[in-house]
Amino acid sequence: MQRGRHSAAWKNVVLSRDQQFALKRAALLREAGRAFSAQGYHDTSLDDVAKTLGVTKAALYYYVKNKQEILFECHMQAQDLGETALQYSEQNGRTGREKILLLAQKYIELITGEMGSFAVLGEFDALDAENRTIIARRRDKFDRHFRRLVSDGIADGSIRAVDPKLTVFFFMGAINWMTRWFRPDGPLPGEEIARHFADLLDKAISSAQAAKPAVRTRARA
Amino acid sequence: MQRGRHSAAWKNVVLSRDQQFALKRAALLREAGRAFSAQGYHDTSLDDVAKTLGVTKAALYYYVKNKQEILFECHMQAQDLGETALQYSEQNGRTGREKILLLAQKYIELITGEMGSFAVLGEFDALDAENRTIIARRRDKFDRHFRRLVSDGIADGSIRAVDPKLTVFFFMGAINWMTRWFRPDGPLPGEEIARHFADLLDKAISSAQAAKPAVRTRARA
DNA sequence: GGCGAATTTGACCGGAACGTCAAAAGACGA
């Protein structure tokens, strides 16, 4: 950033120092996040993480202020996935119901994918007061958006009369709990789970009475 | 137990020593469990718990072997609630669908009630290896029973064709995640949540096409 | 080969919290 690097010798096949720094930091975050998800924040010592990375604990502090910052960054990245899914659903769905199903499916695919393996959706309590406020605020925003999708769906007739708040809690719980049992190398691929969960959600909230697409009111008009 | 107490003077209005012991131990478990749920196992020091109870940490060790035992006992009690709900559903439900709905509703009512406020369904990872095995085995048994209810429901026609394993994961996630947001003094009473969640589950898995009770086949016979 | 900056290390500090123990305090019957 502040260091002037004169030119792109070797066509940049060799990474710049800044790039290496970023890469190493990312690896640290990923590995620590994995450990956090697997054993919990407080049960994961930075000595452990360092050993996994083949360095010393002290080296980690060159890339990160403290343990808490690692946890915070992991949370931020996890939330990024949520917002990505939200954008995707807004762009590709029409009715509230469609948007919600796309959101659900996309979100599950993301967190079960390569990037999401270090998403620490649990461990919220381990955040210190300041960081917890930030994460909570952002999560509330996500929740509100999610809830409005439900309200919109009820308004446009694609979703039956349900309580938006409880419905979102219901489904977010089902998703967040996945960190407890989902294993990337397990028997169930993320896509299949995504499909199944989205289907369950669909039937739970859809205003359609049959399993068929919800086209009854307009179909005969 | 081993001490001979001669008679029931004062009609036992004053509790025996054994009773007091049991009562105090229960209070310890309850208060510790509350703290565990609220702030997490590792963030709860026994000094804190002791202070809440108005005693010293050392006193706790008169009632309990160590911190781990407290966590284990809390898990056992939480699982007791699950089995209570399971029995209830088996006795009062006919079809697989009915049983599952009763189970879901009862279970939520129990864990949101007085007794369940110290149910630490999270914090599974904090158990040590030995205890974790015990709890996991018992939980697996519960899961298998739950899954068979789904299978039975599919067999008897009350539930549509869903994957029992994923469906149970789905719903257990929604329930277990409640420990994250449910507060006994919050705006939503446990019964209302129980009703709503059971309704969402019903629509998610029911083979009935309308919202009406699933009595179509026999109604006209 | 050698210089300076970037990176890593090993040793160490301090605090937090579990668990222990001998001694004090309390309860209860004789």
Next chain:
DNA sequence: TCGTCTTTTGACGTTCCGGTCAAATTCGCC
């Protein structure tokens, strides 16, 4: 009132772990 058993205490030992720092090592470059 006294003696014994139960219960509680305060002080302490110990371990673990987050975080620091000066020194050593490595790396890129002239």
